[in-house]
Amino acid sequence: MTLTWDMQDAKSTDDRDVVLEVKDLRVHYATPLGDVIACNGISFKVYEGETVGLVGESGCGKTTTAMGVLRLVQPPGRIVEGEVLLDGVDVLSLNEEELRRVRWNQISLIPQGAMNSLNPVMRVKDQIGDAIQTHESRAREAVKERILELLNLVGLPARVYNMYPHELSGGMKQRVCIAMAIALNPSLVIADEFTSALDVIVQRVVAQTMLDVKDRLGMSMILIGHDMGLQAQLVDRIAVMYAGNIVEIAPVEDIFEESLHPYTQLLIESIPSIKERKPLKVTEGLTHDLRNPPPGCIFQFRCPYVMEHCREVEPPLRELKPLHEVACHLFEEQDGKIVDISDESVV
Secondary structure (H helix, E strand, O other): OOOEEEHHHOOOOOOOOEEEEEEEEEEEEOOOOOOEEEEEEEEEEEEOOOEEEEEOOOOOOHHHHHHHHHOOOOOOEEEEEEEEEEOOEEHHHOOHHHHHHHEOOOEEEEOOOHHHHOOOOOOHHHHHHHHHHHHOOOOHHHHHHHHHHHHHHOOOOHHHHHOOHHHOOHHHHHHHHHHHHOOOOOOEEEEEOOOOOOOHHHHHHHHHHHHHHHHHHOOEEEEEEOOHHHHHHHOOEEEEEEOOEEEEEEEHHHHHHHOOOHHHHHHHHOOOOOOOOOOOOOOOOOOOOOOOOOOOOOOOOOOOOOOHHHHOOOOOOEEEEOOEEEOOOOEEEEOOEEEEOHHHHOO
């Protein structure tokens, strides 16, 4: 069925304050055979109190985007260009001391592997206390009170205060990392696949903890992950990445009810159903060499609707519906309307 909607309804505005605005972020990794383009002009916004999900297959650039926002890209990677405006200040232009003050106070990270992120020879109280004392001069009793308050906030008993990481379960370690990330009440938290190493039951507990903390503190979040089902429960908007590019970004309801980009549609179709038996949907073809992207659309080699125009001209990321942006040539303007021509373009 061909979809059509009016151009006059395509544009929209959001009057909430912008906490983070990423503009044309480009991150490359140097190799002997040329630069790998990990982030190819990423642009998006995160509004006050909003949770944005960043999804896509492994290697698409999700974590690199987060590291670019935090300015934590390690050699041989480098930020080539772009702007990362945090509360209006460009993070990429700050010196080391200014950047140190911004991290943890305004923006923090919940890493993917809690076991690798916690110091195995330091008690929980010392690890959280270090972060607080580094940024704020507090009396020892005040720091202890704050740590116990944080542990309670993430659903951990007070006894965890004196424990070592190896004495904690996977879910408890992950919640300690959440407590560390929110220790100074940052306005934005980036969570990098914070439930990927946990079993399904613990995932739900930790995810619910994350939602409770967000609601109580009123912070904004970026959640990076592969699990579209989990994203559907946690985020307000989803940004879909493919080969270093954002190909679609929209409210979570729109993504699942009427996704527009073929790659997003394939991601959703790959989610197993508990209601019916159906063959697993597998995306055919291979991703292009990230050192040498082809002209035109970066999804052309795997797209079931590819046209000749797709092989020549790169589609811009444009808003086709309210708060719904997509980079795809399948949507044309005809007589003041946006028309989905995919039914007519299958080759």
